[in-house]
Amino acid sequence: MIEFRDVGFSYEDEDKAMLRHVNFTMKDGEFVGILGPNGGGKSTFLKLTLGILKPNEGSLTITDSRIGYLSQTTSVQDHDFQCTVYELVCLGLVDRKKLFLSRADKEKVRAALDEFELWDYRKKLISELSGGQLQRVRLAKALVGDPTLLVFDEPDAGMDEANHHHLIHIIEKLHQRGKSILFVSHHPHDLEHADSVYFIEGGELITYAEELERGHHHVSL
Amino acid sequence: MLKSWKGGITMFRYEFMVIAFVVALLLGLTFPLLGGTVVYKKLSSSGDALAHSALAGVAIGLVSGLQALYMSIVCCVISFLLIGLLRRKFGKHAEIGVVVVLSAAIAVTGILSGYASSGNFESYLFGSILLISYDELYVVIALAAISIFFFFFTYHRQMACLYSEEEAKIARVPVRLLDFLHSLLFALTVAIGAKIVGSLVVSSMLVLPTAAALLLKKGYRMTCIISVIVSLISMSSGIVLSYYLDWKPGATSVGVAVVILLFFLLYRGVSRALLRHKRLNAPVSDQ
8 A cells, every 4th residue: 555645855956846745545456547747746756656765745655565666668777787588587586685586586587487478588688679578578577576566657668559558458467466556657548447547747646537627638538 | 037837837836826826816706796896887997096096095105104005995995985975976977976086096196106116116006916925815815705795695686786776776675785885895805906916907807807708798697607707717827827927917817808808809709790691691481
């Protein structure tokens, strides 16, 4: 469960608040979509949820201890970092306490690679993969630790139509399996199976219905 | 003068050669384990900056009469803290921090070197691995043991940080603490390495083995293993060749590492050309 109570946040070197009086609750097993323009506060909202940032005001409670995270594929590290598909998926099991991967962990990695039909690619470098293949590897990494909460940050950006549909289908299946899903997207269509959809603009979080009532011309779900 | 190869490996009859060989192997193991991370972070020049800081420390030590090795350790640690501070200040242009420290170190070294005896100073430029005291041997053993322990116990977490600091933070990996500990160990390695193999050599040996291993494109684990093998071969052959050919050991080690790197480069070029040739000559399917 995630609960924001009157949360406010501003960066040290900036006067303007990135988020103001955010109240938000997400129950276990819920699928929540987030929409909004760039620079509106979506990234800050996600960083708070993921524990990368701490709020300046209000309180934030997150009960999920295992969080899976999938961002865009266009990041530099995927082209520059020299590691194999197998090694990258192993990173999904790394946490504060774990020193070495056990035999059971290696079984989990194998199962995740099998699930996404990546076992044959395990020795390939991630820089040699296509965008769609790479996103499947990153999804396997996000899921290998059996997270209770999955956070998707525009994971379909730059993807072709077929891979995009495949990814949305996987996310919906994960929701049916009982995972909590927090999905930030640019496309309202991606969120048609979401239990609730919110909109973040100018540091304010409102429901998507409220946003539509304000008369802004977004595509309805 | 070329010494006789007859009668087996004569160099091991001398205790100082045995100690030099052991130290070369220990440093050969330590350099890529700590230097690899710096190469992956694209901060290879920080080794250079720290090596020059070590030299500045030596200059301060020689002029003030304080123990040069300890002064070089102090200077390296201060420089590493400064680089960290400046890297955060300059954000995207983090390499500027490295250049600032490098420039300051060159200035201090240049000014103070005029007051130090040139013989002493030169021994720090190219090292003095053949003149190692037991105290220095113990320091190197301790450094190698700590580095190996640090590498193995933080292997996956370091790799997670190198792939994406943000995703590592989400997995609750103590990113800042790991970076601090690694940088501290790195600074100590440069300071100690500068005394033994020379400040001009240490920064090369921290980078070259990993740079060579990366050319083979074998993934993170294999890159670590290959870089250690390259480093061990370079460091040990530096000692052996220096004994038989009267060359400077540190410079010889770097020379061997460069030759291995060029060989890997050639191997990659040839294997790529062969692959292209194979593809071009592959029979075209009718369908």
